[in-house]
Amino acid sequence: MKTQAKKTIAIDMDGVIADVEPQLIKYYEQQYGVTTTLEAIQGLSHAEAFPLDAITKASLNMPGFFRDLPLMPGAIEAVKKLMEDYEVYIVSAATEFPLSLFEKLEWLKEHFPFISWRNVVLCGDKSIINTDYMIDDHCKNLDFCPGKAIMFNAHHNKHEHQHVRVHNWDEVLELFENERSKSELSI
Amino acid sequence: MKTQAKKTIAIDMDGVIADVEPQLIKYYEQQYGVTTTLEAIQGLSHAEAFPLDAITKASLNMPGFFRDLPLMPGAIEAVKKLMEDYEVYIVSAATEFPLSLFEKLEWLKEHFPFISWRNVVLCGDKSIINTDYMIDDHCKNLDFCPGKAIMFNAHHNKHEHQHVRVHNWDEVLELFENERSKSELSI
Numbered sequence: 098m099k100t101q102a103k104k105t106i107a108i109d110m111d112g113v114i115a116d117v118e119p120q121l122i123k124y125y126e127q128q129y130g131v132t133t134t135l136e137a138i139q140g141l142s143h144a145e146a147f148p149l150d151a152i153t154k155a156s157l158n159m160p161g162f163f164r165d166l167p168l169m170p171g172a173i174e175a176v177k178k179l180m181e182d183y184e185v186y187i188v189s190a191a192t193e194f195p196l197s198l199f200e201k202l203e204w205l206k207e208h209f210p211f212i213s214w215r216n217v218v219l220c221g222d223k224s225i226i227n228t229d230y231m232i233d234d235h236c237k238n239l240d241f242c243p244g245k246a247i248m249f250n251a252h253h254n255k256h257e258h259q260h261v262r263v264h265n266w267d268e269v270l271e272l273f274e275n276e277r278s279k280s281e282l283s284i
Numbered sequence: 285m286k287t288q289a290k291k292t293i294a295i296d297m298d299g300v301i302a303d304v305e306p307q308l309i310k311y312y313e314q315q316y317g318v319t320t321t322l323e324a325i326q327g328l329s330h331a332e333a334f335p336l337d338a339i340t341k342a343s344l345n346m347p348g349f350f351r352d353l354p355l356m357p358g359a360i361e362a363v364k365k366l367m368e369d370y371e372v373y374i375v376s377a378a379t380e381f382p383l384s385l386f387e388k389l390e391w392l393k394e395h396f397p398f399i400s401w402r403n404v405v406l407c408g409d410k411s412i413i414n415t416d417y418m419i420d421d422h423c424k425n426l427d428f429c430p431g432k433a434i435m436f437n438a439h440h441n442k443h444e445h446q447h448v449r450v451h452n453w454d455e456v457l458e459l460f461e462n463e464r465s466k467s468e469l470s471i
Contacts, residue, residue: 105412186412192401198385214379215409221402225292225373227414227430243414 103184105228107218107242108176110189110201112234113249114209115166121147124156140255157194164200168208171266176209178270182277187212188226190238191219232269236260247272290371292415294405294429295363297376297388299421300436301396302353308334311343327442344381351387355395358453363396365457369464374399375413377425378406419456423447434459 111117118135121143126132129149138146150156157163179185187205191197198219205212218226223233224241231242232249236257239246247269248260263269298304305322308330313319316336325333337343366372374392378384385406392399405413410420411428418429419436423444426433434456435447450456 107412188412192389192404192406195386195389198389198406199382202379202382202385213408217379218405218407218412219379219385220405220407221400225294225375225405225413225415228412 103182104230105184105186105244106179106230106232107186107188107223107226107228109231109233109235109238109249110187110191110204111163111166112169112251113232114169114172114176114187115163115204116169117166118252120162120166121156124159124162125150128156128159135252138252140252142253146252154194158196160196161200163194163197164204166204169266173208175266175270177211179273180211183230183273184216185212186216186218186228188218188220188223188228188231190221190223190235192221232263245276290369291417292371292373292431293366293417293419294373294375294410294413294415296418296420296422296425296436297374297378297391298350298353299356299438300419301356301359301363301374302350302391303356304353305439307349307353308343311346311349312337315343315346322439325439327439329440333439341381345383347383348387350381350384351391353391356453360395362453362457364398366460367398369460370417371403372399373403373405373415375405375407375410375415375418377408377410377422379408419450432463 108114122133125147131149133146144151176185189201191201201219202217205217223238227243229244230247231239231244232247233239234249234251234254236254236259239248239260246260248254248257248262250262250264263272295301309320309322312334318336320333331338343349363372376388378388388406389404392404410425414430416431417434418426418431419434420426421436421438421441423441423446426435426447433447435441435444435449437449437451450459
């Protein structure tokens with residue numbers, strides 16, 4: 098049997114393995130005294146959902162914002178499972194927010210200690226990232242992916258329909274289970 | 285005339301735009317009281333050149349190490365020049381050294397303020413980076429490059445001969461001048 102290199106998956110952080118929406122709501126309220134809810138921001142862009150923060154993105158530049166983001170439910174178990182068959186890279190658009198870089202590594206070390214620093218990419222745009230799959234919540238990232246693009250559902254991407262959509266990590270695992278069945282059929 | 289997307293170049297930081305060798309020698313002397321010279325380390329690997337630091341890589345984890353690296357001569361002007369015709373990305377293997385991330389961005393902001401955060405990639409291995417050219421001082425990075433790999437001369441790569449070698453930024457510009465002549469001939 099020929100040994101083949103594992104196929105690669107680029108997995109985004111914010112909105113995919115880290116649940117950024119409740120944190121945005123919390124910081125927005127603390128900074129601007131305006132309360133919103135998960136329900137209220139569905140279908141809105143970031144700028145529409147958090148208009149007072151749209152220009153400065155001050156919330157995202159506050160120390161601690163990225164360090165204690167809640168986990169997306171099921172992410173740890175699902176990533177572990179995917180790593181059995183795929184080479185998984187965490188690819189996060191982070192260089193816009195310099196304070197986030199160290200915090201993101203610390204967050205990963207806490208929640209995903211089984212992911213090596215070798216497999217972490219903190220970048221600006223993702224246009225030079227080349228993986229067989231990319232799981233992300235932004236079209237601006239997925240549109241460049243030379244492999245299969247998978248859109249993770251988020252409040253701001255409800256109206257984007259050019260990529261396969263998953264709503265949670267169970268659906269990600271289902272999708273990869275189907276990919277495996279397809280590739281077994283084609284052997 | 286058809287407008288084509290610019291070709292892309294991934295440019296490494298340490299040993300390519302940042303002159304890491306004198307800083308290594310300085311930190312090694314400060315930490316271990318052992319003096320070495322640029323001449324003495326030519327042809328040696330990092331572990332051979334700095335044996336006491338080989339396992340812990342303590343020097344590279346010290347605050348400030350990456351923040352005040354000297355510039356590689358001619359790098360600023362050459363990168364500016366390349367940006368006229370190419371989409372330039374700074375791609376640095378940095379996630380092994382968490383403290384380096386913020387310092388590298390600050391260093392870039394000081395010396396290369398004309399490079400956007402969108403074009404900065406701080407990663408572990410570079411195997412999923414897809415650019416038309418890669419300028420780097422390590423085979424472990426260049427070997428994966430799907431485009432043209434260009435090895436920037438360093439003490440530790442003297443014995444590696446599988447990639448085109450440049451010794452300084454003037455030679456980089458010459459190489460790209462030749463690339464341009466070739467592509468004009470082929471039109």
